[in-house]
Amino acid sequence: MPGCTYKEFLACKPSEFAGNEGATAALRWLEKTEVVIAISKCAQDDQVMYASNLFKERALEWWNTVLQAKGRRMAYAMNWEEFKSLVERKFCPEYEKEQMTNKFLTHRMVDVDCRKYTTTFFEYARVVPTLASPEPVLISRYIWGLISKIRNIVKAAKPRTIDDAVDLANTLTDELVRTREENRRKEVAQKITQVIHSGNHNDFKEGGNGQSSTSPFCNSCKRKHFGRCKGYCNFCKIPGHQEEDCRRKRSSVCYNCGEAGHLRPDCPKLNKLSDNKAKPAEGAKRNVRAFQLTAQEAELIPDVIAGTFLVYNGYTKVLFNSGANQSFINTSFCQDLNLPLTSIRQIFTVKTASGNTLIYFSKSRGRGFS
Numbered sequence: 524m525p526g527c528t529y530k531e532f533l534a535c536k537p538s539e540f541a542g543n544e545g546a547t548a549a550l551r552w553l554e555k556t557e558v559v560i561a562i563s564k565c566a567q568d569d570q571v572m573y574a575s576n577l578f579k580e581r582a583l584e585w586w587n588t589v590l591q592a593k594g595r596r597m598a599y600a601m602n603w604e605e606f607k608s609l610v611e612r613k614f615c616p617e618y619e620k621e622q623m624t625n626k627f628l629t630h631r632m633v634d635v636d637c638r639k640y641t642t643t644f645f646e647y648a649r650v651v652p653t654l655a656s657p658e659p660v661l662i663s664r665y666i667w668g669l670i671s672k673i674r675n676i677v678k679a680a681k682p683r684t685i686d687d688a689v690d691l692a693n694t695l696t697d698e699l700v701r702t703r704e705e706n707r708r709k710e711v712a713q714k715i716t717q718v719i720h721s722g723n724h725n726d727f728k729e730g731g732n733g734q735s736s737t738s739p740f741c742n743s744c745k746r747k748h749f750g751r752c753k754g755y756c757n758f759c760k761i762p763g764h765q766e767e768d769c770r771r772k773r774s775s776v777c778y779n780c781g782e783a784g785h786l787r788p789d790c791p792k793l794n795k796l797s798d799n800k801a802k803p804a805e806g807a808k809r810n811v812r813a814f815q816l817t818a819q820e821a822e823l824i825p826d827v828i829a830g831t832f833l834v835y836n837g838y839t840k841v842l843f844n845s846g847a848n849q850s851f852i853n854t855s856f857c858q859d860l861n862l863p864l865t866s867i868r869q870i871f872t873v874k875t876a877s878g879n880t881l882i883y884f885s886k887s888r889g890r891g892f893s
Contacts, residue, residue, distance in 0.1 A: 526566025542582030
């Protein structure tokens with residue numbers, strides 16, 4: 524029966540071999556080439572010729588010396604097993620096999636990366652087949668390298684094949700990873716819940732002012748920070764400069780008088796008469812605190828519900844907190860729903876966990892501050 528042509532052989536996309544990748548790559552190339560020979564139905568007389576034409580760089584230089592020593596006719600007359608043995612002797616030397624033997628005998632699984640452990644294990648086993656056969660020896664060696672949390676379970680299951688041992692090890696590893704992730708989420712949720720109920724917001728790292736619960740206290744600016752003190756701005760609440768050098772203060776405009784250099788809460792004309800009309804009486808400011816949560820953190824806390832709800836025939840993102848005593852909504856949201864706003868006598872100065880300070884002057888009656 525005639526075999527395939529070289530064009531049909533190349534149509535199966537065999538891999539080239541350079542000879543610089545080590546013993547594992549050489550054995551893998553031989554295995555892939557054997558598969559291509561079987562698929563293409565290559566004739567026995569053409570196997571060595573077709574396979575040797577896949578050599579390049581160092582491997583090609585070596586093969587040219589073989590052709591000179593043996594002669595082209597005798598070299599191509601070798602059968603596949605002789606050619607395979609010749610390639611293994613050249614590109615899988617004994618010293619490299621000894622190194623692979625030591626790695627195979629000491630190979631262990633690191634943390635919970637079972638798939639990487641399995642891939643490397645079989646790469647070493649190809650180089651030292653005498654230590655990986657028969658199959659019960661291979662199974663025992665594979666189980667020995669697993670981490671202790673799953674090793675005893677796999678060993679007690681007494682897998683009959685290496686595939687059963689690998690599948691069981693991967694399943695147990697995935698379950699271990701899932702359990703660790705659930706425990707971590709529970710710890711984060713418990714910590715956030717404790718902070719919210721205790722009111723100790725210093726456990727959060729405030730992103731706006733550079734403070735954290737572990738920062739040392741500075742006697743110069745009376746704040747917590749690391750390194751040399753560069754001052755602290757009482758206007759924008761950002762360290763690194765003084766209030767008189769604050770760019771935000773120079774560019775800010777008061778919504779009450781329209782002058783630059785201050786904001787409405789600090790306006791000196793706030794309590795004075797304007798255009799012969801008295802402004803509504805303003806009570807004392809009340810300081811409150813608001814915690815800032817991400818969507819992921821809100822999902823972890825059992826007292827907080829976040830989602831999209833139907834409000835006044837419109838879908839709205841809402842966050843409910845059973846421990847909160849005030850509700851806040853956006854002014855643009857009130858305008859979209861045509862909700863009336865009324866002035867409040869008591870101004871609320873709210874400080875968020877991110878370090879920002881918000882001032883509230885009005886509210887939507889019966890609904891919340893805006």
